[in-house]
Amino acid sequence: MPKIVDHDLYRKELLGRCFDMFAEKGYAAITMREIAQGLGVSTGTLYHYFSSKETLFEQLVEEWTQQDLLKAEAELESAQTLAERMEAAFRFIATNEDYFLKQTLLLIDFHQQQEHTASHNEILKQVCDRARDRVADLLGLKDPKLVVFVLSLIDGLILGRLYNEEVASFEEQGALLGKMLTVYLEQST
Amino acid sequence: MPKIVDHDLYRKELLGRCFDMFAEKGYAAITMREIAQGLGVSTGTLYHYFSSKETLFEQLVEEWTQQDLLKAEAELESAQTLAERMEAAFRFIATNEDYFLKQTLLLIDFHQQQEHTASHNEILKQVCDRARDRVADLLGLKDPKLVVFVLSLIDGLILGRLYNEEVASFEEQGALLGKMLTVYLEQST
Amino acid sequence: MPKIVDHDLYRKELLGRCFDMFAEKGYAAITMREIAQGLGVSTGTLYHYFSSKETLFEQLVEEWTQQDLLKAEAELESAQTLAERMEAAFRFIATNEDYFLKQTLLLIDFHQQQEHTASHNEILKQVCDRARDRVADLLGLKDPKLVVFVLSLIDGLILGRLYNEEVASFEEQGALLGKMLTVYLEQST
Amino acid sequence: MPKIVDHDLYRKELLGRCFDMFAEKGYAAITMREIAQGLGVSTGTLYHYFSSKETLFEQLVEEWTQQDLLKAEAELESAQTLAERMEAAFRFIATNEDYFLKQTLLLIDFHQQQEHTASHNEILKQVCDRARDRVADLLGLKDPKLVVFVLSLIDGLILGRLYNEEVASFEEQGALLGKMLTVYLEQST
């Protein structure tokens, strides 16, 4: 089935070249024509590979999530203690600060369009849930409450970058969280 | 068609009736015509009071921020210890969970439109900064790092409501934060 | 009848302060609200004195034509020969180059709006015809053909200022016309 | 809805059918929707070929200028002396009197819109300058002052058609100019 391989390969290649364009203009603002032009294909061709703007974006998210988890695993591999894992995780985020803010905004932007148009997007929800589980594993957090705590803090910090570019560094906040968690867990045992 | 005597009073009344409409459809999605119809006025009249959609939204944010701060002050008045203040704050947020999620989404939505159109919105930034300071006062947090920590967690939790409607309760997370902060502060002295 | 006097006086004062505003934005582009604001009155008041934008403009033209003819007469008073009159006339125009271009554009702009809206504007036509006759008198041109010739040249030169700001000076062209006319008239007698 | 094969060819065809519509209502007054309807296409299609009303008009001017210069050349081909060239030129203009008035008004109308909106239109200026040079060549006028003189007269006469429909004939004025120029040039040598 050589044709199938080609088709799928080309589709992934197109996806790989999409992120920056989405990030620059936002999900709602970018037009399919712009995407097509940026990719060097016609709108017709774009629609040949992705049946709609929505589908295109869903596949993009699936793709980037896979990649990010692989990278995160590599970064956390050598960390042993909880504090070390926290530190590594926050360092990873800090290093790709811009990238993660773009992702977050893109996801929210996408969500806004859907919210009033159709039912909540099931595909994206699944992708996010699976990612959440793997992150909890990576960090070695058992208590679901603590997982929510840590991930919410991260989300909030990323979002904070929207306006307060100077206020808080990820590393600093990561260290703070590490200390607090350590003290808290020691005490509660 | 009686002539409304007090321009400013009527402007505020219109503002007061805008929030739900914005919240329901989002900043980008709602049209000025829809807003006008919802308010029972013509588009011309709407533009008589607000020179653009952007201005209208800015004034709306200013208005709701005032109101929210007043309410928050009332809620935290009787709280004494840090843990109590945390608890009261998170209870306040939990009670108005939906409302705060709407606000957050609206602000992000608005931000997305501007991001690629013009320079960052100065007016909104000022409103948010002022609010942030008063919240820090209310919570009695001195260390800027801790302020960022707490507010980021709150933002993250609110945003978490977008997908994970069941996962975490604000009260629970507020209690957790209260404990962690108390232990942490005791230990660091 | 003190009221009448006041009314008419005030009307003329308003007129006198209108020209620059019209000139700056053009007849079509300027709004009645802008005119009102520029004059420091309400739109209602403006409509109290001028029943429509069209009427306002017609009266403005009538006013400025009166003034210009008086000034022109003063300038040409001392000129004796044809060449002298030509020279004086072109010097007068050159001195008020900007002003006359503004007038011309304003008249054309006004004309364009009307052209397809209603029948040709009778009032303006009369004003222009009367002015034309007085100018012919002033210049001392008897042959209607020559009057058309000279006035067309002037109009064309003024219009030329639209794009070719540097190309031709009025004085130069006036001198040229003076010479040509003199030679021509001498020869044809 | 067959697919038009040659984009550029179809674009020119659309242009060719635009002039009368612009002429009838004026640049400002005609709407893109009207133009689209008049051409039998959707507004979307119109914008597919011309990215804005401004662009559309610029291309229209470019087109008509090309055509007019070709026609003018054909008309003046056989003329030998200066007086003959003048006569031929004015006859050409007289024959297409209405057409040239429409052009002039259109250009002025267009100019008015731009004047207060943006910087002066470079494209139109270039088109006009090039045309001016070729006309000077055609008429065989060397002295720049005389070129300005003749072209201004023509512009003024065309503009005169706005109000004074009866007053002056182009042929008559052309003959007059021919005589004056001949006498003047003879004398000045």
Add this chain to the structure above:
DNA sequence: AATGAATGAGAATTCATTCAT
């Protein structure tokens, strides 16, 4: 597989004029 012409409803915003006060 690939193209790009075609669609048309819908967006934000404007403005001369009216009229209750």
Add this chain to the structure above:
DNA sequence: AATGAATGAATTCTCATTCAT
């Protein structure tokens, strides 16, 4: 005499999607 709130049709331009080639 003076005000300014109210109107609403009309403007330019956009864009996801389709489909003949």
